[in-house]
Amino acid sequence: MIDATMTKRMEEATRLTRAGKLHEAMALLQGATPAQCGEETSDNTYPGGNTFDGTCEVIDEEVTASKPEPAESPTGSFTTGDIKMPAAWRDKWMKFRGGMTQSEPSHGTIEEPQPGAFTAGCFTNQVGTRDYKLFLPSGYHGQALPLVVMLHGCTQNPDDFAAGTDMNRLAEEQLCCVLYPAQPMSANSSKCWNWFKAEDQQREGGEPAIIAGMARQIIDTHGLDDSRVYVAGLSAGAAMATTLAMTYPDLFAAVCVHSGLPHGVAQSLPDALGAMQGGSGPLGGGKAKGSGWASEVPAIIFHGDRDTTVHPSNADRVAAQYSTSRQAGAAVEQGKVANGHTYTRTTHHNAKGQPQMEQWRIHGAGHAWSGGSAKGSYTDPKGPDATKEMLRFFLQHQQAR
Template identity: 85%
Template sequence: MIDATMSKRMEEATRLTRAGKLHEAMALLQGGEPEAGHEATPDNAYRGGNTFDGTWQVIDKEDTVTEPEPEPAKSPTGAFTPNDIKVPSAWRDKWMKFRGGMAQPEQAPSASEEPQPGAFTTGRFTNHVGARDYKLYIPSGYTGQALPLVVMLHGCTQNPDDFAAGTEMNRLAEEQQCCVLYPAQPMTANHSKCWNWFKAEDQQREGGEPAIIADMTRQIIDTHGLDGSRVYVAGLSAGAAMATTLAMTYPDLFAAVGVHSGLPHGVAQSLPDALGAMQGGTGPLGGGNQAKGAGWASDVPAIIFHGDRDTTVHPSNAERVAAQYSTSRQAGPTVEKGKVANGHGYTCTTHHNAKGETHLEQWQVHGAGHAWSGGSTKGSYTDPKGPGATKEMLRFFLQHQQAQA
């Protein structure tokens, strides 16, 4: 039973988090008091700085609360995983209710993929690290030839069917003749089905979730005889953060990466780090190019989409992601501005490498929030008013090919 004092503390912690006062909120949750001068009263909780109305809405907020992985000594049911902050069970349950009450999709999607002439099959992959289900789209024109492969990583609370419906990647894959792999994150790995981009053990080559996804990708390539030089990875939100982790850790596998509303690789290894990075750099590694300075950089070509009104993952993260892919870009980018008919305006900044090839594209979608630009309302977290991220990513991907050893 949660008494009135505990309830009041939970409400104050919610207000503190909305006001961007993450450390004070965490201190309060652990039984302390907010630091002097930082109390979140109704009068000051929303005043000054950037407030995040969607702080507890979806996609990446829930990805910091995970169910413990099976191990000999399990954590208490109501506690965060070992690397996160411990919170009493009753408090955690109430905290989740606060968060869950706001974690509603922006649409009420049917999550039904428009029927395509190709095959959309279900499978399961297992390696020495773990196992994941997946769905694979094979276009109708496939007769055993070496087609390209696009790996699509869904956001939190989503699944392969929902993500396929929202992005409409299968429809374009049918037109362009490529296969699409949708790995699925289960609730047993993360309470809200988020890819664990913020855990150190899931940021390494040959370990954690990157190893599962990479090995799954290789198996699909081998099984279907696909083109290993044309393999691409893209994601939304937590999926985008994991996509950039894969580009950093497996640059020999992925020929290009698409990062939609995502975060840089290696900027978080705990709950406060993750929330800080998502809110624009208040975490220990969230500011500037510290991640790049620590050695995180890649020559993998990248296309980045981000809405400039994203209140879940701060838009400044788009520039931080771009900084990790800057090793091959040259001075003098080209800038194109445009507007979707009856929709959002956008700015596309294109960087080229020394050979004059397109190496990095940054799409800033004006007026868009935390949603897949140009997506279908049949899936969650989509914004049909934006430029088509699926079309632009696929175009960008097919311009790039991995050099084969």
């Protein structure tokens, strides 16, 4: 779908083209193309299985009124005159140029997400642009379902993370919608969420504002339940998930932090590496409890005690930032997965006796999604099923409205 900003850019690009300023027009179009939107979708597949070619090329020719009609290329893009553009823009572009009054269906048209489908989209606000994948269960018929936001780890993408966590299967069974924001290499060369940058640790700024805005748009578009919105992540995604719980406690009803780090423990890459190695600061991430780096959002925390990427002590630091509303004392349970890892689960309750925080220490596990599928990266099928337990915990919590 071409939003108002893109429309304005295309109108201006048309004006520049008619004035003979082709390079300026193409530079403007490229500023709105999937170098920002569509850049990191793993298979470039958009809703309905259509291919969107995210390129615009300039050929050293002059635009004239006698250029041939648009021709479709094997990549799914269209060449109109000397401008090669994404097929999804072809109809709009030609209407602006006055080159057509009726348009044939474009092979690159982005369709509306359908129930039971895993579709791709793009979100833009005043802060920036990110692609995403969205899963709507087949049982969705417009009712106000919960939304789970899933933040992948470094080097991963939404498809990989969905496969590894097996989240869509459980969402299909329990009627949840799932949103997978994508971090592009242009934002971080390893596709890590930038949890360690000060500008990405605040409300209404940086990546938290993009992810929160994306979630709100999905909620509004599909009529989802804004009192049952949850966020989860792995590794860098987990660190960003806990940042979202700190900065948007009015949006997220619960958070899952898997192999992650606490909010605000780093302001730079060296800080991040130090925190990942265990650091030397006090629990709570180097800040006093009264500093404001605390949240009453219910939290479920998973961490392997053999994690050599993010030191297991970070799980306790994360837990300390969610300690403000839990009661003294905790229920401790030991367990073992059949033919898998043992684990220790510690549950804290609030004043009403409801589970406010669960901390899972998985013995013998490394830096991987516990109980995940081998179809995705960074998974450990031998662990307790983090996806199942996370969803159980999430659905016990709802924002007061």
